[in-house]
Amino acid sequence: MGITIGVFDSGFGGLTVLRELLPLTPGAHYIYLGDTARLPYGSKSQTTIARYAVESARFLQARGAEHLVIACNTASALAMREIRESVEVPVTGVIEPVVDAAYHRHPNADVLVLATSATVQSHAYRLHCAGRGLRASEKACPLLVPLVEEGWVDHTVTRDVLRVYLREALTACSPEAVLLGCTHYPLIAPAIKATLDELDSRAEVIDSARATAIAIERAIQLSHPASAGRATFQCYATDSTEKFAHLGSQFLGQPIPAVELLDLGG
Amino acid sequence: MGITIGVFDSGFGGLTVLRELLPLTPGAHYIYLGDTARLPYGSKSQTTIARYAVESARFLQARGAEHLVIACNTASALAMREIRESVEVPVTGVIEPVVDAAYHRHPNADVLVLATSATVQSHAYRLHCAGRGLRASEKACPLLVPLVEEGWVDHTVTRDVLRVYLREALTACSPEAVLLGCTHYPLIAPAIKATLDELDSRAEVIDSARATAIAIERAIQLSHPASAGRATFQCYATDSTEKFAHLGSQFLGQPIPAVELLDLGG
Numbered sequence: 001m002g003i004t005i006g007v008f009d010s011g012f013g014g015l016t017v018l019r020e021l022l023p024l025t026p027g028a029h030y031i032y033l034g035d036t037a038r039l040p041y042g043s044k045s046q047t048t049i050a051r052y053a054v055e056s057a058r059f060l061q062a063r064g065a066e067h068l069v070i071a072c073n074t075a076s077a078l079a080m081r082e083i084r085e086s087v088e089v090p091v092t093g094v095i096e097p098v099v100d101a102a103y104h105r106h107p108n109a110d111v112l113v114l115a116t117s118a119t120v121q122s123h124a125y126r127l128h129c130a131g132r133g134l135r136a137s138e139k140a141c142p143l144l145v146p147l148v149e150e151g152w153v154d155h156t157v158t159r160d161v162l163r164v165y166l167r168e169a170l171t172a173c174s175p176e177a178v179l180l181g182c183t184h185y186p187l188i189a190p191a192i193k194a195t196l197d198e199l200d201s202r203a204e205v206i207d208s209a210r211a212t213a214i215a216i217e218r219a220i221q222l223s224h225p226a227s228a229g230r231a232t233f234q235c236y237a238t239d240s241t242e243k244f245a246h247l248g249s250q251f252l253g254q255p256i257p258a259v260e261l262l263d264l265g266g
Numbered sequence: 267m268g269i270t271i272g273v274f275d276s277g278f279g280g281l282t283v284l285r286e287l288l289p290l291t292p293g294a295h296y297i298y299l300g301d302t303a304r305l306p307y308g309s310k311s312q313t314t315i316a317r318y319a320v321e322s323a324r325f326l327q328a329r330g331a332e333h334l335v336i337a338c339n340t341a342s343a344l345a346m347r348e349i350r351e352s353v354e355v356p357v358t359g360v361i362e363p364v365v366d367a368a369y370h371r372h373p374n375a376d377v378l379v380l381a382t383s384a385t386v387q388s389h390a391y392r393l394h395c396a397g398r399g400l401r402a403s404e405k406a407c408p409l410l411v412p413l414v415e416e417g418w419v420d421h422t423v424t425r426d427v428l429r430v431y432l433r434e435a436l437t438a439c440s441p442e443a444v445l446l447g448c449t450h451y452p453l454i455a456p457a458i459k460a461t462l463d464e465l466d467s468r469a470e471v472i473d474s475a476r477a478t479a480i481a482i483e484r485a486i487q488l489s490h491p492a493s494a495g496r497a498t499f500q501c502y503a504t505d506s507t508e509k510f511a512h513l514g515s516q517f518l519g520q521p522i523p524a525v526e527l528l529d530l531g532g
Contacts, residue, residue: 037310044303044505143423146412157409157426164423239310 014071027227293493
């Protein structure tokens with residue numbers, strides 16, 4: 001048996017992290033929990049978010065997770081300390097890996113972080129970037145999640161919205177890297193890159209899903225010998241397993257069989 | 267003392283109903299509850315929505331409400347029976363009034379209902395319309411709420427999104443009336459009307475906020491003598507009173523002083 005890894009998000013977005021993890025970690029078994037009954041976390045207080053995230057982390061540990069991935073920017077920004085204190089296994093969030101990736105590729109650079117309003121208001125990216133000597137501008141892009149969930153990843157409206165957001169952001173900074181600070185955004189990474197090109201920015205797009213998966217791969221190589229075989233996964237959702245399976249498969253890039261309904265209360 | 271009326275929504279949208287109610291009901295006092303900690307209801311199961319709505323209805327009754335307005339399409343579509351069974355005061359939802367208004371203006375007509383995905387999936391509008399001899403097409407418009415919440419009510423992107431949704435809807439029907447089946451949509455009613463004109467539809471836009479306010483005015487005229495003086499209101503939110511006051515004032519069309527934080531659990 002390979003390692004069991006718990007992956008947590010408030011909804012579907014974290015499946016972009018799982019999508020990157022599956023091919024990188026042969027033999028691993030993943031337990032994914034989407035707290036869909038209580039999403040979005042972004043509009044909730046820090047106390048509430050920490051309580052929800054801790055409940056989910058404890059559930060995943062109780063189901064045998066030996067490593068936790070907090071594949072949720074809001075919880076990574078606002079509740080990492082509480083989560084780490086509540087479990088006995090290592091916990092990796094999505095913010096540190098992508099900031100590390102940006103740092104190693106563009107030390108001392110100006111970077112632009114695209115994220116939801118809640119993540120921007122937390123300034124978690126700016127703080128982590130400052131700790132690595134990166135100067136971060138943060139731009140809230142609240143329409144991108146609904147556009148991705150509508151499936152308009154190649155739509156002209158999405159390009160128009162990106163043009164508005166990126167033009168506003170690029171008047172304030174000239175970044176060498178653009179960090180995707182939301183796990184929904186990898187699905188529109190090509191549109192983001194194309195819009196940057198159109199606006200004469202040469203910034204590299206760095207994807208938190210990919211960066212987090214690479215960080216996890218490295219972390220478990222240290223603690224667990226490589227196993228053979230394909231990685232497997234089981235998904236839990238706290239509401240509407242049908243919607244989870246349907247919408248989630250677009251994020252995971254493959255069908256999601258047998259989602260289990262979980263009641264965390266509330 | 268005039269009548270005390272409780273108004274409930276999962277968030278801010280119901281403030282468009284309160285906005286229509288205030289000038290129509292002199293002397294009334296309103297208690298508005300936005301269950302912002304648990305929004306959006308649309309992604310939750312019927313059982314969960316009914317439980318949340320009943321908790322809110324009981325809170326409003328306990329605070330002295332003599333009439334309840336369920337200014338939330340999702341709860342009106344999925345939980346009216348449970349709400350009515352849980353309190354001893356009359357309860358008015360947002361669906362029956364707008365369907366009644368459409369029926370009186372356009373009997374036996376084809377109508378188009380614009381709403382969120384959850385409301386469309388419930389087919390509550392189609393059922394209520396069928397009961398009045400109206401043939402309803404229902405069109406889910408999931409991007410409109412985030413566009414309104416972004417404040418892009420006059421934005422070209424919003425017009426582009428409306429063009430996509432309305433063009434799709436009008437290939438399937440030729441409505442005499444368009445019913446706004448979401449309490450966010452009154453803020454973009456002018457853009458909806460302009461887009462219908464552009465697409466050569468002569469449909470009248472009927473607004474559920476306005477229709478519901480008129481229904482309440484009539485209902486309380488029967489039970490309560492008219493009072494003098496301006497109507498007053500007190501707002502409660504279950505999370506982030508600052509955000510409620512800020513975003514809510516756009517829906518209410520006036521500042522919202524002293525929002526109180528309320529803990530309903532969960």
